[in-house]
Amino acid sequence: MNTFLNDLVTLNKIILDNAREQFPDAGEKRLRYRAAPATLAEDLAAEVCTEIVSGETRYQIATSTDGTSWSMTLDFALSRQVPQIPYVVLTFSTFGNVDEMIFDKVLLTATENRYQAQLDLVRLEQRDALLRALSDYDAQTTLVVAIHTEHGILNTITAPKIFYFAENYYPYIYQGIVPPPPRLQLILTPLAFKDVWYNYYQDYVRKNYLYYLPDTFLLATNAADDDKPMLSISFSAAENATSLDDVNVTFDYFLSPKVNQARIADATGQFTQAQPDGKLAPFANADTLTLQLGLPDGKTEEKNALINLQSGIVDSFTLPAHQFALIWDALFDRSPQNLLLKGYLAVRFTGFNPDNIPVVLALDAKYQSKVREFIKQSAPVDINKTLEFRSDSGAYDPSGPRPIKRILVNIDNQTVELDKDHPSHSVKVKISVLDLILNPDKKLVYHYDLQVYYVDGGMTPYYDKTSSFEIIYVP
Numbered sequence: 001m002n003t004f005l006n007d008l009v010t011l012n013k014i015i016l017d018n019a020r021e022q023f024p025d026a027g028e029k030r031l032r033y034r035a036a037p038a039t040l041a042e043d044l045a046a047e048v049c050t051e052i053v054s055g056e057t058r059y060q061i062a063t064s065t066d067g068t069s070w071s072m073t074l075d076f077a078l079s080r081q082v083p084q085i086p087y088v089v090l091t092f093s094t095f096g097n098v099d100e101m102i103f104d105k106v107l108l109t110a111t112e113n114r115y116q117a118q119l120d121l122v123r124l125e126q127r128d129a130l131l132r133a134l135s136d137y138d139a140q141t142t143l144v145v146a147i148h149t150e151h152g153i154l155n156t157i158t159a160p161k162i163f164y165f166a167e168n169y170y171p172y173i174y175q176g177i178v179p180p181p182p183r184l185q186l187i188l189t190p191l192a193f194k195d196v197w198y199n200y201y202q203d204y205v206r207k208n209y210l211y212y213l214p215d216t217f218l219l220a221t222n223a224a225d226d227d228k229p230m231l232s233i234s235f236s237a238a239e240n241a242t243s244l245d246d247v248n249v250t251f252d253y254f255l256s257p258k259v260n261q262a263r264i265a266d267a268t269g270q271f272t273q274a275q276p277d278g279k280l281a282p283f284a285n286a287d288t289l290t291l292q293l294g295l296p297d298g299k300t301e302e303k304n305a306l307i308n309l310q311s312g313i314v315d316s317f318t319l320p321a322h323q324f325a326l327i328w329d330a331l332f333d334r335s336p337q338n339l340l341l342k343g344y345l346a347v348r349f350t351g352f353n354p355d356n357i358p359v360v361l362a363l364d365a366k367y368q369s370k371v372r373e374f375i376k377q378s379a380p381v382d383i384n385k386t387l388e389f390r391s392d393s394g395a396y397d398p399s400g401p402r403p404i405k406r407i408l409v410n411i412d413n414q415t416v417e418l419d420k421d422h423p424s425h426s427v428k429v430k431i432s433v434l435d436l437i438l439n440p441d442k443k444l445v446y447h448y449d450l451q452v453y454y455v456d457g458g459m460t461p462y463y464d465k466t467s468s469f470e471i472i473y474v475p
Contacts, residue, residue: 043079044079044082044147044154045078045156046076046077046078046079046143046145046156046157046158047079047158047159048074048075048076048143048158048159049075049114053172058172059165060074062172062175063130063173063176063177064176065176065177070126070127070130070176070177071118071119071176072118072119072121072130072177073116073118073119074117075114075115075117076088076114076143076145076158077113077114077115078114078115081112081113085106085108086145086146087102087106087145087146088102088103088117088143088146089102089103089143090103090133090141090142090144090163091141091143092129092133092140092141092163093139094129094133094139099129101119101121101126101129101130103117103119104118105117106118131174134163134164134174135165137162137164141162141163142157142158142161142162142163143158144156144158145157183350184203184349185204185205186202186203186349186352187201187203188200188201188352189202189210191266191267191270191271193262193263193266193267198212198263199355200212200267200271200280201349201352207275208275208277208278210278210279210281211280211281212259212281212282213282214257214282214309214357215357215358216358216359216360217255217257217258217313217345217357217358217359217360218256218258218362219231219254219255219363220256220312228373229363229367230253230254231252231361231363232251232374232376233249233252233324233371233374233375233376234249234375234376234377234378235247235248235250235321235375235433235434235437236249236250237381237383241383241384242383242384242386244322244383244433244437245322246383247320247321247381248321249318250316250318251318252315253316254312255312255313255315256312257310257312282309283310283347284308284309284310285309286347286348286349287348287349288354289307289309289346289347290345290346290348290354291307291313291315291359292343292344292346292359293342293343293359293361294339294340294341294343295340296319296326296340299343300317302315302317304316313345321433325437325440327340327341328371331361332362332363332367341361342359342360342361343358344356344357344358344359345357345359371438375434377434380432381433381434382430382432382433383430383431384429384431385428385430385431385470386427386470387411387426387428387429387446387471387472388424388427388472389409389418389424389472389473389474390471390473390474391404391407391418391423391424392423393420393423395475396419396423398455402455402458404453404455405419405454405455406418406453407450407451407453408450409425409449409450409474410449410450410451411429411447411448412429412430414427431444443468444468445467445468446467446468447466448465448466448472449461449463449464450465450474460475
């Protein structure tokens, strides 16, 4: 095969460009390379492949788009092996005129005699022509597979012979080339305010509407609660937690959008110069909204955040409890180098780069010593510590000065008994997680009561005994 026929698209472009230069009057005519009249293959058949998707048999035909270009891919099989990669042409009638589209790529797949072909389109008129060719039976569209032989080019038409697919019956084929569903159509309109440019978006249909975004998102305040910031902290631990390593802390928060009204007033003035009845309106939503927040592990996408550009952001994040102090301090750190609890909301509209709106979680310094005001616990959260009470076996010796019969230890609403046969006893006690976290430098002290019973029938009580050790010797 001629080398240039390996890239028919490039060849057609060269021919067309040359025709425009040499024959100006014919510049708009469609010129295409055609081989000598071909004969249909007698011993070669081609068929579009099928696949099973969710229990449904489908043709392996798909269309896709990136918004500015379109493509169609299909798999087809030949009835026998051929020595070269074939090329594929879609032939159809447009208002009585025969037209064709040549596929840009044809690749042999891992399955014997099976190929995948791809047609790339870069102009709207091409997309519309493909849509019409597939969906209009009058177009009498066929898919032709061509192979070069010693006697010329050999053509065979694939099955189905008429390449027609009703849109309501084969919707999966049209997903990439049907017109997009109705949505807000926007024109990017940057406007300056105090030497800083801000993005606004003009409604393409209602041209007197100009939409704007908030300047930032900050912690909301509750007017009914003395303007207290809407931040809530809670702790959780597994049932058998034994240390702070088994404890998590959750921060729930609500952010409100903040808008510089002076900026909006200035933008209104600029917009109404071109649109006398112009109005500015806030966006409530976007095609995609992605919240990124600085946490100890770095910038993190908050995938469960509920976001509305007018109402605000409801979100929470959970961290190991040992990071609580780090986060609490970050709420009051306004230095530029502090990246914790700072981030942005990426607002994206189809066809535009995203607008990144700053997001900051911060509290006024007056709250730094009032952490308990933000802790909301529906139930106490504790960890378990195992203490061992030990007594001297000699204290039970009948020959001693005053032998002990038994010792009762009362701790954490539990009572354990020590005697000659059981001179030591372990007990699990609950320690408040809140006390451990809010007072990290405070020494842990265990409080207990003793009742010592003697062989002679006497008893001596010891109240509010304390120890900072997990092995406690009594009495």
